[in-house]
Amino acid sequence: QVQLVESGGGLVQPGGSLRLSCAATGFNLDVNLIAWFRQAAGKEREGVSCISGLSGMTYLTNSAKDRFTVSRDNAKNTVYLQMNSLKPEDTAVYYCATSLHTYCDSDWYQMGYRYRGQGTQVTVSS
DSSP states (O other): OOEEEEEOOEEEOTTOOEEEEEEEESSOGGGSOEEEEEEOTTSOOEEEEEEOSTTOOEEEOTTTTTTEEEEEETTTTEEEEEEOSOOGGGOEEEEEEEOSOSSOOTTGGGSOOSEEOOOEEEEEOO
């Protein structure tokens, strides 16, 4: 059974950092893409990053570039989203998703994904 479980969210001050985890069961992350999305209250889903299976090539949207990095630990079957220099506008529920495809398409942030986790709340506030 495919399952994704996020963790690592919380309350952080502006300028702080958090590392989110997306632990997968039921499939291997090393050959499947993982996309990160966030959704703020009252707003639409926003793509954050995508990491391809096999190559590990990563993609970040403009809101995440220069501040966020995504990585994968195959041994733990877990993908991480390291978020630095956090801003209040980063406040949202963050979740990971997969379609069980290997590579991130160029329009990965617009696509639907068959599986997603329950999300973890990130709140950036002083």
